[in-house]
Amino acid sequence: MSTNSFTESPFKTLISFHKLIENLEEIAATNVDYRSNYAKALLKEIAPFPEFRDGIEDLGFIRQHETLIHNLLADLFPTALTHNEIKAISIPFQNITFNYTERFKKILQNAGMTFDMEIRDFEENQFYIFNCILILNAYYGQHFDFNRPLFYDIPSADGIMNHYRILYNADFIEIIPTKNAPDLSQDDIDLLMNNYDNIKLWKAKFPIESWILKGFGIVSLIDVTRENAISNLKSNLLKSESSKTKSNLDFESIFRSIFKISDLRIGFTIYNEEEEKFTTPSHEEKEMKSFILNGLEEIDCKNTIYGCSLEAILEEKKSIIIGDTEQFAQISGNEKLGQYLLDQNIRSCIFSPVIKDNNILGIIELVSAKPKELNTINATNLELILPYLIDTLERYKTDMQYQIEAIIQREYTAIHSSVYWKFRREALKYYQTNSPNKDYIFKEIIFKEVYPLYGQIDIKGSSEHRNETVKEDLKNQLTTLIQLLEKQKSNESLVLLEQRIFELQSFAQQLESSLKADTEQQIQNYIETEIHPILKNTKMDIESGRATKNYFESLDEKTGMFYQSRKQFDNAMSVINKKLAAVLDKKQVEAQLIYPHYYERFKTDGVEHNLYIGASIAPTKPFNALYLQNLRLWQLQTLCEMEIEHHQLKATLPYELDVTSLILVFSSPISIRFRMDEKRFDVDGTYNARYEVVKKRIDKANIKGTKERITQKEKITIVYSHNAEENEYLKYIKYLQFKNLLEPNIEQFEVEELQGVSGLRAFRVKVVNNNLESYVQNNTYQDLLNEQN
Structure with a gap:
């Protein structure tokens, strides 16, 4: 049984089965013999223990009567579902849990004896305020929406971090004020509504243990490991370069949660179409290993190591999926590549091209030391991930081109077009090898005893003007999208629309303050990945369809965003x-x-x-x-x-x-x-x-x-x-x-x-x-x- 980790609460918690007992008493008074007899038998068993009705404070009592409690809750925890449902008795927002289903027990056993189950990113002040809001809604008839998603992160036996969404059922809970509970006026409630982060105010209006929470709740967990991992991957890829972790461990952990493979390793290879070469990322991303290159900085795509094995990627633009490398290596023509992979302890793998506009940007590599762990079936999980990798890799390659151009402009004078390729190759080599451990020496040219003349004609306030036009376009686009989704609400009963409107309004609110460096990119990615699919795939009436068509026609072809003011x-x-x-x-x-x-x-x-x-x-x-x-x-x-x-x-x-x-x-x-x-x-x-x-x-x-x-x-x-x-x-x-x-x-x-x-x-x-x-x-x-x- 898990116990609560928070020391202060507006509630004095009494674990009570009084509502369940009242229900049993009603059943006992009926004429249905088998139901009545069953209820009477249970009531007789718990009769010597008034704590079941009045409330239990000592958790030791629960341990002592574990079997009786299990029988009492049998209707709520049917035996037929115990190996399927992840369910237990709990108090909302607290870590008091007991009477687990068999599947829940197995999950906790696999996590290990030292694992302490706590709600993710849930700290003590938040716990206190959520309980206060529970009182406001249940006792004072308010309708505050505080149903933010809550999660448990529980490791599996082989170390894969699984994520579970928490759902509470509070039908068997009663909230009772004590004599120490202040009677709140509407002004008090309004004051609390406008001061969510003021913990002192909340504690003043809801003193510690001034209310009684009597009863029990039911917590049900839903495995959302894959969805959560994809969300984490998306967030990680959208982070600014300065805030991204330099370690590949977090990245691999996300993929392991998606594929449920504990030893999964991730690699990446850049494809240089112009020179038909595989190359490594720049030195900032060198911790992302390439299994195709295996320590080399670049290699010709027609290298004899691969034979014809990579033709599916380069020519057919299809993934290479090897379920058993040893068997693969025994096939004629695959010997060299097979042995090349076996030398890296790769027993199964997926090499998948990342494609944008029919051009290969690179290859994502998933490898395992176990045969058959990666196969054509779980390779379909890549379909969930590739859209985010495409956007990220496209940004990376664009940034790389800008940096190469910057190197050329920085390191050389005007270069004639006939020899430009040679300088570009040298700049690319410099870009790939430049790191704190490698020096690249360029020849110096010196002019002595020269007189400098410097002049400029500068556009006044250009940065401020630019930021204002960016904000104006973003505001106009967000406003248009909100109007389109509002129209959709009248045609479609999609709860998702409410959330998307809220998120768009949140972005619009951000634009009221100074424009941050990554805000434009965040909004652009959000609109392309979350909003545009809704507009393209939802049925509309004639008016909404016309408005949506006009919206898409007004987007800039290159950026997919409003570009009127900036243009x-x-x-x-x-x-x-x-x-x-x-x-x-x-x-x-x-x-x-x-x-x-x-x-x-x-x-x-x-x-x-x-x-x-x-x-x-x-x-x-x-x-x-x-x-x-x-x-x-x-x-x-x-x-x-x-x-x-x-x-x-x-x-x-x-x-x-x-x-x-x-x-x-x-x-x-x-x-x-x-x-x-x-x-x-x-x-x-x-x-x-x-x-x-x-x-x-x-x-x-x-x-x-x-x-x-x-x-x-x-x-x-x-x-x-x-x-x-x-x-x-x-x-x-x-x-x-x-x-x-x-x-x-x-x-x-x-x-x-x-x-x-x-x-x-x-x-x-x-x-x-x-x-x-x-x-x-x-x-x-x-x-x-x-x-x-």
């Missing part, structure tokens, strides 16, 4: 970036004629560029300061033109976005490194590092002593350090003012300290944005000198 924002971002980058690239062709220099630009939330000019970049050409000054004037003019292009463009955009412009002046020459094992460019020396610090942080800086950003829309901010730089750029500004490119007013201010970098100052001047003709004219540094003369 407007993305289109606006794309148009702005494309236009500004085109202006910069076109002007850069002209700038190279001033003096050859290294140029790179990046399209992020706006366009930024780095220029490096010096003799080491063009050693065959003489270099002097005039070229640097020409390039600085070119840069300022180009930003003016980009500003005016945006101003002209803004009115035509589907989503209005403003931009800010910035130039960072740095007059001391630096050395830059193009390193394969780090960022594209790195600088050497403390003073040179100062430039990188300023460059990364300056656009978010404030005017010293204020909360005002140094950048503002339709204005160009020029940040500098020295008086010589101030004088030089004042000449450029005045010259462009004379050309009616910049407005007359010049703001000057100090910039707040940036991570130990102080003494920065800045100009800020507004662009004349109604004078496009002036921007088209190319003004050079020589023009400036001529104008001054």
Whole structure:
């Protein structure tokens, strides 16, 4: 008999059979002899023990009269069902259980003597509050829904964790207030309703043992091991990478519960269709073993180890199921693969392709050291799992492609398409082998004594705009789905619809706060896997069918989600970036004629560029300061033109976005490194590092002593350090003012300290944005000198 583990309760519990005894007394008074005689005999047996009616507090009494209690409960626990039902006497939410059916006894025996049966994720405060709600519903006539699923997790004899849903029958329980029970008003009940987590309030309204719970309950368990394991698998796969466990043990435990195989091992192999190779996942997922590769990082699909054995997977896209590896190895053509598996102690296995859009993403591997444990019958369980694996693997392969592209962009300059495949192969090798225990060395390229020019035109508040459009689309989609399901309720008596509406409303509530990184993906997966199947498979009237058809037609083809607001924002971002980058690239062709220099630009939330000019970049050409000054004037003019292009463009955009412009002046020459094992460019020396610090942080800086950003829309901010730089750029500004490119007013201010970098100052001047003709004219540094003369 299990006993309760919680020390405090609003109930004083009296295990009583009074309602059952009253029922027996009614039967004893009937004229049906066999029923009457049976009831009278039982009543005679329990007559010497008033505790059966008045209530039992000492659990030892139950142990002492176990047989009599079993006879008393015989009608509720029929012998014919004792090996089928998982049932016992219990008190709701407590771990007091006794009078088990034979199947229940066997389950507990297999769990072992040391096993302590407790409700999953059920702590003492929750136990106390649930009992209080039980009183509110039973005694005060409330209708609070607190019927959340409760589970027991009980291991089998061979270590497989089985999961059981708990169902209570409280027909034989009576709730009685004591003199210490406060009489609650409706205001008290409303206060409790709005303070579920306030345990002190609940204990004040329902003092410890101020009520009597008299009687007994019946607990019935339903084996939901497979459903629970699939739910855990789904939750695990949907977790963010940072929250996922690095161990494969939990993953294997889930599969063991699904397949009921205690020694089941799980493996996975990535399929590289482009090179027809099997490869391992990246080093972050290396704990997921591949039995096909068995320690190798990659292998050709046509490797002679496999012969023709894997053709079913690659060509027919069917699973390979080997029930007995030793018998399999004796068949002609299977000898090598059979022995390869036997060497890994694999006596039965399933190798199943994970397929999306008729393309193989990888192979899920299930293996056992016992023959016939895995077979064509239990292989059907994979049908329950594969949809979640497909989504996860597709995300993994997409992320891998992004990372490979990032490696290529990070480690190499522009690569001609004819040799791109070679770089891609090298990047893929780096991606697979890069780990804390393996170093990958790339050659360094160094440019010494170069002058940096940095500028950017940034889309103002892009992150906030993006998040708002994501939230707007998600809210609109959730609202539409809730309306569709509400219409379904009138046509279909599906309890499931109520739950799905509640879950959609919960997601909508989450969107009222700040958008988390994984919220969009969670909602997308939920809608695709839980809501869309309901809409596609439920009968509808004409109006609902039309509304559902309109809904699906409004989804984005790629994402399967609403994309109206985001599309407007993305289109606006794309148009702005494309236009500004085109202006910069076109002007850069002209700038190279001033003096050859290294140029790179990046399209992020706006366009930024780095220029490096010096003799080491063009050693065959003489270099002097005039070229640097020409390039600085070119840069300022180009930003003016980009500003005016945006101003002209803004009115035509589907989503209005403003931009800010910035130039960072740095007059001391630096050395830059193009390193394969780090960022594209790195600088050497403390003073040179100062430039990188300023460059990364300056656009978010404030005017010293204020909360005002140094950048503002339709204005160009020029940040500098020295008086010589101030004088030089004042000449450029005045010259462009004379050309009616910049407005007359010049703001000057100090910039707040940036991570130990102080003494920065800045100009800020507004662009004349109604004078496009002036921007088209190319003004050079020589023009400036001529104008001054």
